[in-house]
Amino acid sequence: MWSRYKYEVLWHDQSAYNDIRFLMNNDVEIEIIQQKIQYALNKQPSKGSIINAYCHLWGYFKKISTEQEKQLFKKLKTDFENHIITEKELIDFIKKLVDLYEVTYLKQSTIINKAHPNE
Structure with a gap:
């Protein structure tokens, strides 16, 4: 899932991108990752x-x-x-x-x- 969304997340919010990468490396529940992705995608990209x-x-x-x-x-x-x-x-x-x-x-x-x- 992350591999599909990572560049779209980066497009919207680099901080969220970095947070999600950290979480992915620490075996966090998938629901938390999904929430973070959705949060990032709702932000207006700079x-x-x-x-x-x-x-x-x-x-x-x-x-x-x-x-x-x-x-x-x-x-x-x-x-x-x-x-x-x-x-x-x-x-x-x-x-x-x-x-x-x-x-x-x-x-x-x-x-x-x-x-x-x-x-």
């Missing part, structure tokens, strides 16, 4: 948390991506920081890379699936 999660997701691609994709990653990050694009464009870019490079782990992630529910 610009900083979105950029942090975007960079974490990019980590799956930075060594295998083309120079053009690397430049686009940087441009989208800067454009988001400057209010030129929305967070949806960041997720759309990551989704394209997930599909292109067949990253199964991320294909199962809620952050990708919620942004593109019919794919």
Whole structure:
């Protein structure tokens, strides 16, 4: 369960992400983990948390991506920081890379699936 939600939680609240990781390593009951996940997902993400999660997701691609994709990653990050694009464009870019490079782990992630529910 955690593997599906972790990047969406990170997108919303890095502190909750860190708390849940700690709890997962200490055999806490699944209900408590579910409550923490729901709490995090109900929080409004900050610009900083979105950029942090975007960079974490990019980590799956930075060594295998083309120079053009690397430049686009940087441009989208800067454009988001400057209010030129929305967070949806960041997720759309990551989704394209997930599909292109067949990253199964991320294909199962809620952050990708919620942004593109019919794919």
